Structures are given as C-alpha cells and as structure tokens.
Amino acid sequence: MGRMGFSPKHACLTDEKDPNRQKITNLTSCLLVSCQLNLHCEVRPPFSSKFPLPFFPSLPIGTKATKMSTAFSAANFSTQSFPLNHTSTTSHDSPLVFAKPTSQFLRSTRKLRLSSSSKLNLNRRSGTVVAVSDVVKQKKSKSTPTLLITKEEGLELYEDMVLGRAFEDMCAQMYYRGKMFGFVHLYNGQEAVSTGFIKLLKQQDSVVSTYRDHVHALSKGVPARAVMSELFGKTTGCCRGQGGSMHMFSREHNLLGGFAFIGEGIPVATGAAFTSKYKREVLKEADCDHVTLAFFGDGTCNNGQFFECLNMAALWKLPIVFVVENNLWAIGMSHLRSTSDPQIYKKGPAFGMPGIHVDGMDVLKVREVAKEAIGRARRGEGPTLVECETYRFRGHSLADPDELRDPAEKAHYAARDPITALKKYLTENNLASDAELKAIDKKIDEVVEDAVEFADESPVPPRSQLLENVFADPKGFGIGPDGRYRCEDPKFTEGTAHV
C-alpha cells in the first residue's frame, strides 16, 4: 500500500532511512505536508471505527493498510463528525494525540524542510491557514462555547442546502415523468460543499462547475425557476433552453457553466482568475479582487488539464480556489482503482500551493476552510487546492443503476447527511427552533413547486431561435446569394436549418 504514506517525496524527511521513521502514516504525512507550508490540514477520520481506515473504506480489512492504521489506534478516533454532532471537548484532541509522539520529529524535519526549500520562493507559501480543529479547539477551550455561525448565517446555510436537496429530488421526479430528458446528474449529498463555498462569494466572483451544476447555479443565485425551465428545455430557462442540464451559464450571477467534459472547466476557471489579476494589474482597476472557484471531481484529478492549471495558477499566483468534490466514484470507477496516490490534497504542494483535506459532509468545516482559501485568493496570495471528502447519494446520473457501490458505504454516508447534521447543530445550540426549520422546509417546497409550474407553463423555444446566438456578430453566417450579409436578410431564420 505505497499510497498510504510511503510516497517518495517524504523520503527526504527521513534521511536516516530508519524503517520505523518511514512508516509515516497518512495522518502524520498529512501533517508534515501541511507543516511545510505553515498550515495544517484537517486531520480527523471521516467515519466510525467499524472502518479502521480513515479515508478509504473499501479496502479489505486483512491488508497491510490495517497494520499501518494501528500505529494510531482506531479507538481514539471520535466516531462522529465534528463539530456538528459532537459537543464534548475530547474529540478534537484525537488528531493531536498522534502528533505528540512525533512532535519532536515534526519540529526537526520542519527546519530541514524549510532550509532545503529556502531556494524556492517561500513568500508564496506564507499564508497562514489554520486548521479547523485548531480554530474550534480554541473556541471550545473557553468556558462559554462560542459558535461558528450566527443565527442568520445558519438559517441561510440551511435554506440553501434544503433548496439544493429539494430541487434535485424534484428533478428526479420530473425526469421519470418524462418532462426532463437527456443526461441529468444530481447533487444529493454534496450540498455542504456548494453551500459552504459559494455562500461566501460576492456576485462578481465566479464559479465554474461540471455537469453536476444545478446546485452550484442555485447557490450562486440563479433563480430556481430559471434553472427548472432550462432543464425542461423551455425558452424562459437561464440559457433559453439551448444549454440544458449540463450547460448552465449566467452572466448576471457569474456562473461560467456547466461543462460536460471533465477537466474542461478548470482551464476556463483559471482564465477567469487570470482576468481578475489582469484587470487589477494591467487595466488598473485597483479594487478588482474577484475570486474564482473551480469545482470538479476526483476523476478529474487524473486528467492532464488539471495539472497544467495547478502549475499555471501557482506560477502566476492567480486568485482561484480549486475545489475537489471527492465523492470516491467516477461513474462506476472507484477513486482507489484509478489513482496511484488517492490523496488528492497532496497534489497541491507539488505545485507550490497549499493542499487541504476537509470533511465535505460538514458544512461548517467546509465554510471555515473556504473562508481561509477565498481570503488567501482575495489577498493575492495565490491558489489553494481543497479536497472535500463527500458522497453522492444517488447514482452518477439518473440513467445510472448504481450497482457497484457497497450498500454499507452508502448507508454510512447517508447517516452523515449534511442537512440533518446542520439541523442538529442549529437546534442543539439554540440557534433555531424546529418550527423555524420546518417553516423553511415548507417555504422551499413551495419555491420548487412554483418553479415546476412556471417551467411547465413556459413556452418551448420558437423555430426562429434555432439559428440565433451561434455568433455574437451574426455576420459570421456569411454573404448570401444577393451579395449582402445573410443576417440582414429578414427571412434568414425562417424555414429549415439549411443556411
């Protein structure tokens, strides 16, 4: 199991080649990676001790990996996600417990690492990103517990996640009734990532997504009516029915789509970040600090374009955050079967940017990490790679029978539903009452029903719309037989598609 921490780039830290030293567990390697960059990554196990491996449940128990995992005894792990479900003060100690025996080691290697990389431009990496666990630990150690969010923020997050969930469920219903067609990819279960990140953005910041983009559009502010109409293929949709499920664009909300090819959105997002920097430096719009978020999945992290853009974004210090929604599956291909080193956050430091791993089922944790990453980008300190460990409750698309995934794994993640967790947090910390949350649920149901009705009643695009928008300058259709530009001919868009 070389991928569990034997990665050769850490070999320089153990120059004595002591075999005990080399059994760097993935936890400590994560710490080491982050220490090099003066930040800590999120180090908590994602699920219960039933699965002894912190990150990868589907590995069978008898393998070498479990031997390594006993280096940190599973019993000490908290079994529940933190901070939403766990109010005791002991849980956050568990990751740091394992750091202690090696803290000597960490300190010495930190010096080693810093000196060896002094030739490199360390200024790039001087952002201080603090671990969520540290932040929360500080907060928790005070006598009166302070909370991560206010009531208004909490209700906003809850409403956004419920909107995403209700909308996607309605999409599934509509698809099976035949009102929606083609490829529809639903986002159930991953709402914490979208809400956690996008709710921190301004309107001028941009979001680039993949084909699983309905909820990104909703979080960014595109009205539910416009998205639903687009899915039905009506002319009132956000792209007048010309884009569809996989191509949601909104100039007003700076949602740059909506790309069907995986990895295709990453260079486009990098270009949007490039524009923000260009506007500030060349066009002298001094206050242009727009940030771009690029969302993509675990499968995309094996694609060449991803690496090309990590390189260029770090090289030119672009204000972008690369958000990996690692839901462990690319259609039916498990992340572990397709990736040589499944820990995606480690790919960030290889290019000179911080790589952070966060529990993507926990909206508050995601929000904390997002605040730091977006803040970094806004201050001009460069890109960040954030790996959110999350899960999709449904199949890859509505046409996917979803037979390859283990029901136990599905059940495990279903128990960590981000909406339920946030609900619990809000009620337990007296931020909101059950009645208020139920009222929000009801309101969202009405919004979604209204969206469906609106979409149903909207007209389909007229035939004349077929040839519109191919070019911004319609002279691109050339010169007609009468010697004038075809677009000036009033009969141009009538008739069949033959131009």
Place this chain on the structure above:
Amino acid sequence: MLGVVRQKMLGQSLPKIRPVVSVLRSYSSAAKQMTVRDALNSALDEEMSADPKVFLMGEEVGEYQGAYKISKGLLEKYGPERVRDTPITEAGFAGIGVGAAYYGLKPVVEFMTFNFSMQAIDHIINSAAKSNYMSAGQMSVPIVFRGPNGAAAGVGAQHSQCYAAWYASCPGLKVLTPYSSEDARGLLKAAIRDPDPVVFLENELLYGESFPVSDEVLDSSFCLPIGKAKIERVGRDVTITAFSRMVGHALKAAEILEKDGIDAEVINLRSIRPLDRSTINASVRKTNRLITVEEGFPQHGVGAEICASVVEESFAYLDAPVERIAGADIPMPYAANLERIAVPQVEDIVRAAKRACYRSVPLAAAA
C-alpha cells in the same frame, strides 16, 4: 517538436529589437513592400496599443520574440503581462484564454503550429465555439487562435497537416486564411476586433514573402471584412479557388494557362468559414468551369464543400465536372522529392484547368 524550428533559428543572430516603424521607414515611397511577418507583427502591435484588453499568449512569444518571430519587439513594448510566455500546456493555456475571453479580455492565443492545437481542440470547439450558443448569447468569446498551418519544408507528418477543413466544419467558429501581407494585416485586425472565436491559419512558408502594400493597408484602422473572398485575377474561362499558399500557385498557373489561351479567374478565399459562396457562384456562372485547390487532405476538405455549394446553386451553369486538387491522401512524407509531389504543384493546377477545358493533357507527373 522544437527541433526543426531551432535549426532554423540558430542561423539567425540574436534578435535586435527594431521598432516596427523603422520597417516601414526603410522602404521607398514608390511601391511599398511588406513581408507577411511584418504585416502580422504590425497588426498585433497596433491592436495591442489601441486596446489594453488585447494580450498575446503562447509558447516562445515573449523572450524568444516568437517562434517564427511574428511577435518580435512586442515584449519590450508591452511587458510580460501582456505578452505571456506559457509553459508547454496547449490545453491549459487555450482554456485560460477562453476563460479570460468570457470576461471581456481579448486574448490572442498562439499555437506554435496548428498541429499542436489538437491538444487544445476541446477548448477551441467546446468552450470557445459552442459557448455563445449554449449560453444563449450571454457568453461571447472574443478570442483569436493563430499560428502557422499546413505543410512547411521537410518537417514530417506530424507537423504538416492543414486544419482548415476541420475547423471550418464547426459552427460558432470563424476560420480565416490570409495569403498576402494585405490579407494578413486586414484579417488579423478584423479577427482581433471580432467578438467571436476566430481561427487564424497562417502559413510558415509565406512568412518571409514580400507583397506590395498600399497606403490604405498601412493605416492603423485598416480592416478587411470577414466572409468576403477576393478575386485576385479576373478571367473568363475557368475559375480557380484557392487559399493561403495555394493562391500563389494558382496565380502562377494562371500565367502559364494564359499562354495556352485559357483565361483563368483566381479567387483568394480569405475566409473559409463563413465561405463566400456568392462570389464563388457568381464566378462559376461567368466562367462555367471550376477548379478548387487546397493543401489539405482531399476527403471532406474545403474543395468538397465548395463543389457541393456550386452543384447546389449553379449546377445548370457548369460545363465540366468540378476538379478538386488537394494534397495527397497520405500523411506527409519526409523525403524531399516525395514531399514535393504530396502537395499540389503549379503543374497540377495547369493540368486540371486544361482537363476542365477539355484539352488533352499528359498523365500525372512522375516522382
């Protein structure tokens, strides 16, 4: 990939940066000659100085002064933020260009040759060409992809393909193929100002050729319309359509044909998409015979499209079958003599014209 280019560049001394203006000053006022290289350089220079949103991005465009010296002097003038040297990441930087274009910047993305654009073709077609349609007009993409296209001299199969037909079949793109310096200047300026994605196919062998330019061409607001072909030589007997380097061959063939009493009309297409079908058809209706010349592969090529267009619109006017001259249906060979016959030659055009005029012709040339 850079091997051949480096061999060529090694012969040149380290470039001294000459401002573009001095190029023009050194010519006599009687008949100004300008190389295609200088025409492209001056067009880029003028557009970049007129609009700060225009920037150039590509491999070796900055410190190396351009792989073919097209962007000579631009780095000195505009700085490294507007003339960006990129790593070898076609897919990455083409996509970055598209993302920047979504936000209103006007990137000019240079591919060292268009063969390398195949690594970025996803972005040219899927993110650039289709975006205006998919977003119902919200995202226009004012980007220009430029670079040398087609066969050079002895560069082998992977560096010699002509991409005009591939890109021209895609709706949402505009494809331009300049021939002379006037074409290069006017069309590049039009392309940079155009709000849609433009694929600008130059030709490496034309870079060094000089053409006469009028004062009007040298004016900084000179622009040629996209979608309009130019009739380089008016004739009566047979229409020859060509683009890029083949226009030169067609003009030479026309001179040879004139001695045999065949008056050929040569059309420089200039714009492959949108194709100027009306000019071609009007010419065919005048001459009744058509020959299409192109450098690329014959199947599904530009000539096939022109032939179909003429058959659809002017069938009754044709007195002879349409002759299609294209490159040989093989990957480009390396051996010099084979390479010569894999690309259309002047003799091929002359023979085809005679066939179209029902004169007897000798068989195809031997290697």
